[in-house]
Amino acid sequence: MKTDLGKVKQLANDLRNNFPRSPREKLGGYVIAARCVDKCRSFLLGINGDYNYWPCSLASQWFSFTGVTPETFKEVVATGATDEEIAQWIVTHSNVKDTDEILAWNNKLRDMRLSDMTLQAQQYLEEYIPKFVPQHRPVYVWFDVYDLEEKRL
Numbered sequence: 001m002k003t004d005l006g007k008v009k010q011l012a013n014d015l016r017n018n019f020p021r022s023p024r025e026k027l028g029g030y031v032i033a034a035r036c037v038d039k040c041r042s043f044l045l046g047i048n049g050d051y052n053y054w055p056c057s058l059a060s061q062w063f064s065f066t067g068v069t070p071e072t073f074k075e076v077v078a079t080g081a082t083d084e085e086i087a088q089w090i091v092t093h094s095n096v097k098d099t100d101e102i103l104a105w106n107n108k109l110r111d112m113r114l115s116d117m118t119l120q121a122q123q124y125l126e127e128y129i130p131k132f133v134p135q136h137r138p139v140y141v142w143f144d145v146y147d148l149e150e151k152r153l
Contacts, residue, residue, distance in 0.1 A: 005044065007080020012041040016049035019150035023058055023143045024110060027083060028090030029099070031106045031143075032062040037086055040077040057121065058146075065105055067095030112142045 013020060020038035027034035036059050043053035053059070054070040063070055068090070076089050096102055114125055129139060133148045147153040 001075050001079050003075075003078040004080035005078070008041050008044050008078060011080065011082065012045050012047065013038050014047045014049075015039065015042040015051045016047055019152075020051060022150070022152055023146050026106070028087035028094070029102050029106075030062060030066065030090065030094075031109050032058055033087075033090060034083070035059075035146075036062060036073065037077060037083065040074055044074070044078055057124075061109060065096065066090070066093075068093055110141065110143060114139065114142060117142065 021034040023032050023035050025034040027037060039048060039051050039053045042048040076086060114122055129145060133139060133145060137148045139145055
């Protein structure tokens with residue numbers, strides 16, 4: 001695959017000044033994937049600010065489920081592929097082909113309460129939430145952390 005940072009630049013979101021898409025937003029049928037694209041594009045251009053493409057606990061859920069590797073995904077994004085092209089690539093390269101399985105996984109992630117997460121993740125969020133999430137806003141599920149911090153909720 002040929003890298004085309006000029007095309008990537010046309011599609012990238014400068015995460016030094018803006019937020020990536022919500023983890024709730026789907027791409028290729030999967031939650032988290034659109035956010036991964038935003039973070040990867042900005043990482044490739046060095047405009048990712050405080051956002052990490054990889055490693056990332058949120059992205060690791062998606063990579064683990066689909067079998068897509070962060071490196072392979074980065075190579076595809078680096079070609080300057082559009083969201084539509086990446087969505088098609090995801091559908092073709094994901095190990096998961098059953099749409100019901102994908103739907104169940106999406107809903108599991110959308111509905112994941114902090115108490116359902118690993119103890120390590122709970123410990124991390126116990127310190128993270130008071131620092132970055134507005135104090136008057138309750139966190140009901142994991143994705144709320146991102147959407148509250150990034151002012152979508």
